[in-house]
Amino acid sequence: MELLDNSREENEEHGKNIMPGSCQAVECFLGSLSEIMFTSIVEYSLIAAAVMYIVWRNIGRQDQGSTYVKRKHQIRVDCSKTTTGLYLGLAFLAVTFTSMVVYYGFTMMNKSQSAAFVYAFTDMFQYVLSTIGVLTAIYQMRALKYFNKKTHIQNSDQELLDQILLSIGLVGELIYSVAGLVGLTGEKQWTNFSFILLFVHIFRLIQVGTQTFLLHVARSVRMGWEDREAQPGKQAITFLLTANLAIFFMNLFESEKAGVSEIIIEYYGKRSWVFLVRSFSPLTIFYRFHSSVCFAEIWKNVYAAKSHPVHSSATSTVTPINI
Numbered sequence: 001m002e003l004l005d006n007s008r009e010e011n012e013e014h015g016k017n018i019m020p021g022s023c024q025a026v027e028c029f030l031g032s033l034s035e036i037m038f039t040s041i042v043e044y045s046l047i048a049a050a051v052m053y054i055v056w057r058n059i060g061r062q063d064q065g066s067t068y069v070k071r072k073h074q075i076r077v078d079c080s081k082t083t084t085g086l087y088l089g090l091a092f093l094a095v096t097f098t099s100m101v102v103y104y105g106f107t108m109m110n111k112s113q114s115a116a117f118v119y120a121f122t123d124m125f126q127y128v129l130s131t132i133g134v135l136t137a138i139y140q141m142r143a144l145k146y147f148n149k150k151t152h153i154q155n156s157d158q159e160l161l162d163q164i165l166l167s168i169g170l171v172g173e174l175i176y177s178v179a180g181l182v183g184l185t186g187e188k189q190w191t192n193f194s195f196i197l198l199f200v201h202i203f204r205l206i207q208v209g210t211q212t213f214l215l216h217v218a219r220s221v222r223m224g225w226e227d228r229e230a231q232p233g234k235q236a237i238t239f240l241l242t243a244n245l246a247i248f249f250m251n252l253f254e255s256e257k258a259g260v261s262e263i264i265i266e267y268y269g270k271r272s273w274v275f276l277v278r279s280f281s282p283l284t285i286f287y288r289f290h291s292s293v294c295f296a297e298i299w300k301n302v303y304a305a306k307s308h309p310v311h312s313s314a315t316s317t318v319t320p321i322n323i
Contacts, residue, residue, distance in 0.1 A: 172283020
């Protein structure tokens with residue numbers, strides 16, 4: 001009996017030492033995994049719905065004399081003019097993972113204010129640097145040539161699919177950022193953290209807008225023969241590809257939290273803010289994931305070493321683009 005009483009007392013003391021709201025190792029792992037699975041389900045449903053729309057759009061359409069082209073089994077990747085962008089992107093990714101570890105460290109030490117500052121500064125760092133990368137890409141890609149898509153309609157369905165998926169993610173990003181800005185209007189006494197959150201949401205909107213513009217314009221340009229040596233903008237595109245992957249992991253980490261700002265949560269109410277995060281956070285994650293895919297397509301198609309017959313013909317469809 002004494003042994004049973006002692007073990008019972010030890011279990012009660014052990015239960016008292018556990019922080020309220022904390023979780024055990026398996027519980028934390030399964031909770032994080034459930035958030036990732038929820039986001040994956042939403043993303044899969046969006047992709048499946050968009051693909052079904054493209055299939056429905058092509059039902060009954062007659063083939064206009066297309067010919068079968070045998071695909072090559074060899075994959076050639078031109079990695080020239082990508083070293084700087086790749087190293088900067090990997091450094092960006094390393095800083096993101098380091099900040100996530102620091103955030104978890106402060107959280108485990110019950111320093112919620114320090115953890116919130118780390119999270120906010122990481123967001124600002126990501127959006128400012130990626131905005132600089134987008135502006136650099138736009139400036140450098142002015143030297144590329146406009147490619148008339150009307151004479152090349154074989155990839156129209158793929159481009160339409162990308163535009164639909166990118167637009168859905170863009171709507172989620174805009175609603176999520178605007179909701180954060182509206183939530184800050186309820187703050188009566190502004191602190192340093194309030195101003196940091198304000199700048200984070202503003203830079204997030206700027207970054208999303210400029211990146212969407214870049215993704216739209218970059219589909220319409222191609223590298224000319226005179227640009228094969230310099231390949232303008234390729235370094236910036238490589239950096240943005242990796243940077244969007246880093247922001248994707250950060251947003252995936254963000255979906256696990258209902259929000260790090262008590263200001264915004266108090267303004268909307270806990271239930272409303274959780275509903276907002278659960279509704280639109282998967283779309284923000286999807287936007288970053290699909291942006292990385294689009295940048296990979298741009299990296300592959302715009303700077304392809306294949307020759308285009310329209311470059312040397314008298315009726316060229318390639319003209320300089322001025323952004």
